[in-house]
Amino acid sequence: MIKIEKRNDVSQSIYFLTPILAIFLTLFGGGIIFYILGFNPIEALKFFFITPISDLYGLSELLVKATPLCLIAIGLSFCFKSNNWNIGAEGQLIFGGIVGGGVALLFYNHDGFYVLPIIILSGAIGGMLFAMIPAILKTYFNTNEILVSLMLVYVAKLLLDYLVVGPWSNPEGFNFPETRQFSESARMPILFDGLRIHAGIFITLITVFLSWLILYKTYLGFQIKVSGLSLKTAKYAGYKGKTMIIIVFMISGACAGLAGVGEITGPIGQLHRNISPDYGFTAIIVAFLGRLNPVGIIFASLIVALTYLGAETAQIFLQVPKYTGQVFQGMILFFLLGSDYLLFFKIKFLGLKKNEL
Amino acid sequence: MSFDLNFIGILIGAIMASSVPLILAASGELITERSGVLNLGVEGMMIIGAISGFALMVVTDNLFFAVVGSMLSGLILSLIFGLLTQSLLTNHVATGLALTIFGIGMSAMIGKNFVGIPGKEFPLLFLNLKESIPFLGPIFFGHSIILYFAFGLPFLTNYFLKKTKTGLIIRAVGDSPTSASNQGINVTLVRYSCILYGGAMCGLAGAYLSLIYTPQWIENMTGGRGWIALALVVFATWSPIKVLIGALIFGGITILQLHMQAVGLRIPVQLLSALPYIMTIIVLVVISRDSRKIKLNTPTSLGQIFYKEK
Numbered sequence: 288m289i290k291i292e293k294r295n296d297v298s299q300s301i302y303f304l305t306p307i308l309a310i311f312l313t314l315f316g317g318g319i320i321f322y323i324l325g326f327n328p329i330e331a332l333k334f335f336f337i338t339p340i341s342d343l344y345g346l347s348e349l350l351v352k353a354t355p356l357c358l359i360a361i362g363l364s365f366c367f368k369s370n371n372w373n374i375g376a377e378g379q380l381i382f383g384g385i386v387g388g389g390v391a392l393l394f395y396n397h398d399g400f401y402v403l404p405i406i407i408l409s410g411a412i413g414g415m416l417f418a419m420i421p422a423i424l425k426t427y428f429n430t431n432e433i434l435v436s437l438m439l440v441y442v443a444k445l446l447l448d449y450l451v452v453g454p455w456s457n458p459e460g461f462n463f464p465e466t467r468q469f470s471e472s473a474r475m476p477i478l479f480d481g482l483r484i485h486a487g488i489f490i491t492l493i494t495v496f497l498s499w500l501i502l503y504k505t506y507l508g509f510q511i512k513v514s515g516l517s518l519k520t521a522k523y524a525g526y527k528g529k530t531m532i533i534i535v536f537m538i539s540g541a542c543a544g545l546a547g548v549g550e551i552t553g554p555i556g557q558l559h560r561n562i563s564p565d566y567g568f569t570a571i572i573v574a575f576l577g578r579l580n581p582v583g584i585i586f587a588s589l590i591v592a593l594t595y596l597g598a599e600t601a602q603i604f605l606q607v608p609k610y611t612g613q614v615f616q617g618m619i620l621f622f623l624l625g626s627d628y629l630l631f632f633k634i635k636f637l638g639l640k641k642n643e644l
Numbered sequence: 645m646s647f648d649l650n651f652i653g654i655l656i657g658a659i660m661a662s663s664v665p666l667i668l669a670a671s672g673e674l675i676t677e678r679s680g681v682l683n684l685g686v687e688g689m690m691i692i693g694a695i696s697g698f699a700l701m702v703v704t705d706n707l708f709f710a711v712v713g714s715m716l717s718g719l720i721l722s723l724i725f726g727l728l729t730q731s732l733l734t735n736h737v738a739t740g741l742a743l744t745i746f747g748i749g750m751s752a753m754i755g756k757n758f759v760g761i762p763g764k765e766f767p768l769l770f771l772n773l774k775e776s777i778p779f780l781g782p783i784f785f786g787h788s789i790i791l792y793f794a795f796g797l798p799f800l801t802n803y804f805l806k807k808t809k810t811g812l813i814i815r816a817v818g819d820s821p822t823s824a825s826n827q828g829i830n831v832t833l834v835r836y837s838c839i840l841y842g843g844a845m846c847g848l849a850g851a852y853l854s855l856i857y858t859p860q861w862i863e864n865m866t867g868g869r870g871w872i873a874l875a876l877v878v879f880a881t882w883s884p885i886k887v888l889i890g891a892l893i894f895g896g897i898t899i900l901q902l903h904m905q906a907v908g909l910r911i912p913v914q915l916l917s918a919l920p921y922i923m924t925i926i927v928l929v930v931i932s933r934d935s936r937k938i939k940l941n942t943p944t945s946l947g948q949i950f951y952k953e954k
Contacts, residue, residue, distance in 0.1 A: 372737055429935040430928045433684065433737070434875045438921040441868050449914035571741055610752035610863075617746025621724065624734035624742065631733070 292633045301630055303583070306576050309623035310590060316618050326605060334604045335597035335611075345596065347482035351554055352595050355380070355546035355563070357588035358491045359570035361498045362542025364579040365535040368502070369511045370518070373536055375421065375436025376543040377567025378443035379414040383544025384551045385447055386413025388558040391473040391551070392455060392466060402472040407490070407548050414544015415537045417443065422536030426529040432536075440567070451558050465559035475553040487549035494542060499581040511535060543567060564595065565613075572620045591616060653779040655899065661787065661857060663895030664794045665690070665849040665866075669873035670880070670887045671797045672845025677877055678805065679838035680818040680945035684740025685725055687870025688747020689718040689843050693850025695751040698861045699758055707766060711790070711851055718847020719840050721747055726839040729949070730832050736947045748864065755861050763859025788856050790848070801884035814838060818943035821950040831950055846870070868921065875924045879931050881941040890927075897923050 317335070318328035339345045359376050366373040387410025394402045420439060424430040448464070457467045475485035502508035510531060514521035521528065550562055573591045577584030598612030669686050676683050697714030701707060725743050728734040766788050768774075774786030805811040816824040817834045825831045853869075854861055872894060880886035901916040932938055 374741060424925070424929055428929045428933045429938065430925075430932045431875075431878060434871065434878070434928060435925050437871050438868075438875070438924050441921040442918050445914040445918040449912050452914075453912065568741075568745060571738075572745070575738060608752050608756045610749045613745055613749025614753060615749075617742050617749055620738065620742035621728065621746065624739055625728050625732045627734060628732040 294631055294633055297630050303578065305626040305629060306578065306583070306587070306623055308626050308629075309576070309619055312622040312626070313615060313618045316622070317615055320614065324607065331601065331605060335601050335615075336593060338604070339596035339600045340593065344482060347479070347484040348596055349589060349592050350484050350488055352592035353588040354485075354488045354491050354553075355550055355566045356570050356573050356592055357585055358494055358546045358549070359539075359543045359567055360573035360577060360584045360588060361491075361495055361581060362539030363570055363574040364498070364577075364581070364584060365502070365511060365538045367574055368515045368579050369531060369535050370515050371422075371425075371532055371535055372433045373418065373421065373436050373539050374433055374571060375418075375438075375440050375567070376539065376570055377563065377565060378436065378440035379417045379540045379543035380547035380550075380563050380567045381440070381443040381447050382417035382547070383410040383414030383540075384547030384558065384562050385443070385450065386410055386544070387548030388466065388469075388551050389450075389455070391469045394470070394473060395467060396470050398470075398472050400472075403475070403552065406473055406552060407545065410548025410551075411541040411544045414547060415541040418536045418540020418543070419533065422533045426532050447558065447562070448560055451560060455558065457557075466557050468557050469552065473552055474556060475549065483554050485549075485553040487553045490545055490549060494545070495581045495585060502581070507531075507534070543570075546570075569595075569613075569616055572616050576619060576623055591619070594619075649779045650782065653782040655903075657782040657786070659892060659895040659899045660783070660795070661791060661895075662898045663891040664791050665852050665857065665869055666873050666876060666891040666894055667794045667797060667888060668790075668849035668852065669846045669870060670876040670891060671794075671801050671884060672842040672849075673873060674801065674877050674880070674882060674884060674887060675805075675814065676838045676842035677946055678818045678882060678943050679814045679835045680821060680943050680948065680950070681729065681835050681839055682736045682740065682947035683722065683725055683743070683839060683842060684737055684874065685721065685743025685747065686740075686842075686846050686873050687866055687868070688744035689721045689846035690747075690850035690853070690866045690870045690873075691751040691864070692721050692747045693718040693847030694854040694865055695755045695758070695850075695861060696847070697851030698763070698854040699754060701764055701855060702758060702761055705764075707764065707855065710855060711848065714851030714855075715844040715847045718843040718845070718850065720843075722839050722843020722846070725843070726836045730835055730839070733949050733951055735949075744870070752863050755863060758861045759863070761861065763855065766856045766859065788852075790852050790856065794852075795888070798884040798888040805884065815943075818945055821945050821948075825950075825952055831952070835950075846873075849873070872920065872924055875928055878938075879927055881931070881937065882943065883941070893927075894920055894923070 314332060318332055321328045321331035340349055359380065363373060363376060387406045390406045390409045417439065421432040421435040424435050425432040451464045451466055455466045457463065457465055475487050478484050478486065502511065510521065510526045513524065514526060514528065514531060546566060547562065551558055555562060569591055573584060573587045576591065577587035594612045594615045598609045601607050601611055602609045669690055673683065673686055693714040696717035697710045700713040701710035704710070721743060725739055728739045729736050768786050768788055770785035774781045805815060813829055813834060817829060817831050821831045850866060853865055858865065876887055876890045879890045897920050901919045904911065904916050905913055
């Protein structure tokens with residue numbers, strides 16, 4: 288009665304509709320989890336997804352969180368499109384933050400319009416260099432980039448911990464594990480008084496635009512897409528696979544580094560142990576939810592940023608741990624991947640035929 | 645001198661204990677990968693095993709239920725992975741990542757009410773022998789039953805894969821699902837079973853951490869062990885016995901850095917803590933450099949989606 292047929296071509300409308308289906312299924316699944324935990328599911332979902340953005344401050348917070356997520360996800364889309372699994376963006380973010388933060392401390396009490404751009408640039412270079420480690424090991428030593436990039440996340444976290452506890456800790460800080468507050472010249476300009484939304488959002492938007500240009504209007508973008516679709520074709524066409532692997536990792540590392548430096552010069556204003564609530568991992572979900580498409584990623588970053596805010600609100604009003612956000616993020620990805628089935632297969636509901644009776 | 649020898653024995657015993665979760669998780673994942681499925685959700689399944697084992701221990705006060713429950717919860721999580729990758733034909737890497745993110749979040753959610761509760765003492769076997777025999781005593785005796793199981797597991801796995809018919813079927817499915825399918829083997833069913841087995845072993849590995857190794861619940865207590873276990877499978881070039889050796893090396897590094905921290909060497913604690921991760925990278929580089937050797941041993945269809953037209 289139910290027949291499953293393979294589709295001959297992938298339908299474009301379904302391609303962008305399934306993420307929406309996935310979000311609805313996630314809301315449904317989340318409702319069930321809240322019900323099991325003993326809450327009124329509608330009420331709880333309202334606290335999670337509506338309360339946080341019902342005022343101006345909430346909307347600004349949404350953009351504050353979406354800024355790094357979107358930036359990292361854009362970078363990751365270059366890797367994922369070409370079948371390179373960089374899952375260590377979190378480490379690249381932290382390392383970019385470390386380098387940028389180091390430069391910010393170097394320019395402590397130093398005024399000048401050039402201070403912030405230098406910090407931002409050094410953060411991007413930091414992230415880029417850190418991402419080149421798995422890329423070079425992959426190209427020249429055939430090492431699995433998933434595992435290497437992931438291991439480096441732990442290394443970056445421990446390095447940050449060492450620096451803020453030891454050599455970089457605030458000399459007047461009573462041994463708290465944090466650096467000095469950066470000086471005003473090293474901070475991202477705030478866009479509106481009283482809100483935390485900062486100029487980093489422009490970096491994100493410019494990066495999105497540049498990525499669109501590279502991916503859809505240049506030969507490099509074409510090569511990236513072809514190698515993602517078929518490595519054999521790419522080799523046959525004579526693309527330099529190794530160079531491309533290193534380039535996509537450099538792009539995504541630089542984006543993650545920018546996100547890190549945007550966080551420490553933006554909302555945080557110093558270095559401490561927890562400069563990122565796992566933005567680097569969550570951005571993987573953002574990249575997939577946005578279908579590795581620059582515009583899609585903008586929308587996806589807003590939705591996933593909402594799960595962060597929702598988890599914070601729910602923590603206050605419902606006393607559920609902030610990790611609820613991660614549960615939602617995992618579910619979104621599950622449902623998204625699962626509903627991709629509809630892309631490749633048609634489900635037909637047939638009536639019983641006479642000869643089957 | 646005899647005191648020193650005994651100390652070395654205790655040290656070796658500690659190294660063995662710290663390698664147990666790695667052996668269990670990596671042996672489980674090895675079977676999964678041998679059937680051609682790459683499940684990157686090891687970390688997520690381990691942490692879910694850790695919290696459900698601990699929670700069940702607190703609630704039921706029964707260690708047997710706790711251990712079995714942790715295996716079941718790892719299995720349930722891997723069932724999600726199986727449904728997605730095998731029935732809905734999703735990408736293995738992305739699904740595994742989702743499983744890890746989901747598992748870590750879920751474990752923290754469940755574990756909220758179990759933070760700070762002291763664990764229960766897990767029965768250790770042959771305690772009298774441990775103390776009465778110097779050197780060899782602390783190596784061979786005074787461990788939990790799970791440790792003995794873990795050290796037998798790689799040999800059992802090796803025998804199973806190489807000498808039994810089921811093992812042969814699993815390898816056939818991993819190396820060439822199409823020809824296996826043409827021989828009348830139900831590829832999807834075999835892969836489902838291997839995924840579920842891997843999940844149960846990861847759950848058990850987590851339970852070892854929260855019930856025996858550090859008997860309490862701490863958020864994120866697996867601390868990347870799941871990922872190291874995944875690296876171990878590559879390191880071992882998919883051979884169970886080498887998994888055992890690799891796990892002991894990593895257990896050794898972990899214990900060594902803990903001792904170096906305790907002695908108070910003038911090396912930053914963070915550098916020592918980073919050693920297992922840095923070593924993993926170095927070892928991966930050394931092993932993978934020879935791409936022919938890796939290609940020869942990797943299950944040919946690893947991570948590829950298998951779809952049979954009906």
